[in-house]
Amino acid sequence: MPTVHDWINNPLAVVDGLFAQSNSSPDWEKKVVEYFKEKLKLNDAHTWVPSLNDVPLYYLKPNSLVKFRCMVQDMFDPEFFMGVYETNDLTSNSKVKCGKYKDITVGGQVDFNSRNTVTSERQTFYCVPIPGESQWAKEISFICQARVVPSTSYVPNRHKRSYEEDDEMDTENKLRQSHGNTEPKRQETEAPSHDSSSAHCTSSLDLNFPLPGEKGPACLVKVYEDWDGFKLNDMLEVFGILSVDPALSVIADEREASSLLDPTEVTETVEEQRVHSPPPSLVPRLHMLYAQPLVHNNPLLPSNLSSVLGELASVRAELHTYLTHVLMGDSLAAEYLILHLISNVYSRRDVLPLGKFTLNLSGCPHSSPYTEHLYKVIQQLVPSSYRLCMSLHNMNNQRMVPRKDYTANRLVSGTLQLANNTSLFLDETQLEQGQLDATGVRNITALGNLISWQKVDYDFNYHQMEFPCNINVLITSEGRSLLPSDSQVNLRPTLNPPNLEEYLSAVQVAQVPSQFNKYRIYLSGARALNYTISDEITKAVEEDFVEMRKDDPQSMSAEDLHRLLVVARLLSLSHGQNTLSRDGWMKAKQLEALRISRTQQQKSLSGNEP
Numbered sequence: 001m002p003t004v005h006d007w008i009n010n011p012l013a014v015v016d017g018l019f020a021q022s023n024s025s026p027d028w029e030k031k032v033v034e035y036f037k038e039k040l041k042l043n044d045a046h047t048w049v050p051s052l053n054d055v056p057l058y059y060l061k062p063n064s065l066v067k068f069r070c071m072v073q074d075m076f077d078p079e080f081f082m083g084v085y086e087t088n089d090l091t092s093n094s095k096v097k098c099g100k101y102k103d104i105t106v107g108g109q110v111d112f113n114s115r116n117t118v119t120s121e122r123q124t125f126y127c128v129p130i131p132g133e134s135q136w137a138k139e140i141s142f143i144c145q146a147r148v149v150p151s152t153s154y155v156p157n158r159h160k161r162s163y164e165e166d167d168e169m170d171t172e173n174k175l176r177q178s179h180g181n182t183e184p185k186r187q188e189t190e191a192p193s194h195d196s197s198s199a200h201c202t203s204s205l206d207l208n209f210p211l212p213g214e215k216g217p218a219c220l221v222k223v224y225e226d227w228d229g230f231k232l233n234d235m236l237e238v239f240g241i242l243s244v245d246p247a248l249s250v251i252a253d254e255r256e257a258s259s260l261l262d263p264t265e266v267t268e269t270v271e272e273q274r275v276h277s278p279p280p281s282l283v284p285r286l287h288m289l290y291a292q293p294l295v296h297n298n299p300l301l302p303s304n305l306s307s308v309l310g311e312l313a314s315v316r317a318e319l320h321t322y323l324t325h326v327l328m329g330d331s332l333a334a335e336y337l338i339l340h341l342i343s344n345v346y347s348r349r350d351v352l353p354l355g356k357f358t359l360n361l362s363g364c365p366h367s368s369p370y371t372e373h374l375y376k377v378i379q380q381l382v383p384s385s386y387r388l389c390m391s392l393h394n395m396n397n398q399r400m401v402p403r404k405d406y407t408a409n410r411l412v413s414g415t416l417q418l419a420n421n422t423s424l425f426l427d428e429t430q431l432e433q434g435q436l437d438a439t440g441v442r443n444i445t446a447l448g449n450l451i452s453w454q455k456v457d458y459d460f461n462y463h464q465m466e467f468p469c470n471i472n473v474l475i476t477s478e479g480r481s482l483l484p485s486d487s488q489v490n491l492r493p494t495l496n497p498p499n500l501e502e503y504l505s506a507v508q509v510a511q512v513p514s515q516f517n518k519y520r521i522y523l524s525g526a527r528a529l530n531y532t533i534s535d536e537i538t539k540a541v542e543e544d545f546v547e548m549r550k551d552d553p554q555s556m557s558a559e560d561l562h563r564l565l566v567v568a569r570l571l572s573l574s575h576g577q578n579t580l581s582r583d584g585w586m587k588a589k590q591l592e593a594l595r596i597s598r599t600q601q602q603k604s605l606s607g608n609e610p
Helices: 004-009 011-022 028-048 135-146 168-179 196-204 247-261 270-276 312-326 331-341 370-381 392-397 438-453 500-509 513-528 535-551 558-574 582-606
Strands: 065-075 079-088 094-098 118-128 219-223 235-243 285-293 347-349 352-354 359-362 385-389 403-405 410-412 423-427 455-459 464-468 472-476 487-490
Touching (some): 011 094, 312 331, 312 513, 331 487, 370 500, 370 513, 392 438, 513 558, 558 582
Parallel strands (some): 359 472, 359 487
Antiparallel strands (some): 065 235, 347 352, 403 410, 455 464
């Protein structure tokens, strides 16, 4: 049996071995996938596989098994390759070989006229690190995986052991002993200083990350089966064979030179060739063996939620106290912020997304860095987030909606190309007086559609294509936001610290890392709970609705009832309850009554506010 060193450090040997045993039977391809799936399931073996997110590319062994936590940013056209080919050596001996999971044919001259040649098809995804992933999520993922990274990731010339020399358990133990107390270097954003050519290429190559300032690896992921099951913007953990063969750059350069000399010989433009065939030292190829769809990217959340359910209520109380301090003593705003942070689009009824809860925190001070500190708090709590400062310059200049570039045949990313469950923090306090141009109007419209319908209309030049999403939007503003929201809470601080910045920093520092981890597990856990309403409670709610409209039909509209039901759902989930009780319904009504009362008082005070 192959050892850990074999199937992680030389997976192609396993693939070729299964191919050789198949005697041309097509079942060998399924056996390869099943083999690696089974290996990854045993003894947490997935933690032994080096991660492209954490280990610099130049430390990884070419053609080894690696993993990549990513988002599908673009999907290229399918490509053909030689799944099976025949080679002839100098002695005219022929040999049938497997071309799957490879970019370059090896071992002799390829006989293109061979009857044994099988042309196959594969799909290519352009994948990037999860946009806006929090530093804490990256670090915890790194710590969880780094304990048993195989040493051959760092020693490319280490000899492979034979199948008979040692068994898997011995290898695993040696891996643990060798690397239990050492941590590999974190992912570096630049190549070593001696590699000036790579550094030059980095500056000229646009990696097409959706968010400005993002760093990390991008990958061309080659998909061999069931690619229709993947969608744009999916979060995945891909396990695949790493391909960084320098010959790929040579081939790409030759194709580019050929197209410049005689454009009629090629079907791709120079721009398309550059995008689809970037240098493998900067954008490696990853031949997918298996991909695990990620519902969330919180590395702390256990797969079995029952282990954390008992603590939800107590952690909620602690989180509420913490957020009350962050919101300068405003307990009501802290309640609604918790509800917002656990909200989630759980279903769609026609075009209506159910479960979304966009919150507008109005009354935020403009002159102080309060919103910046508030975002840092959010960033410490959620696994992915992005703060968009809605200054006039940003609104008029930032590309928010992805668009199709037909010349390069790629989807040019935009700020709103985000993975599900990302927290989008819209800072409207930065919006000054001035004129929105056509781009600014389009961006405001796109934000409005995202909030109202949880969709982004991508620009394909001749038409728009609708992409549903599941993004938590928090809006901070001085007055009422110009954008729509599901709920508005006007901040009413009870504390007035002499130095707001020092106060907020002290509040954050007072929270130890273990406490933050409890909050992170709580928020992701509450969001993941299923929720139902019994027939009995449904009937009670209907009767209550009729009763509330008796005296004043204008006091409770169908829209008000819908919002109240959303608040009741989130309030129940926030307490770890997966069904609505009468007590929960009454608490939701009280909470909404307090919020509406405050909003009406603020309207009467401001007078001119809409």
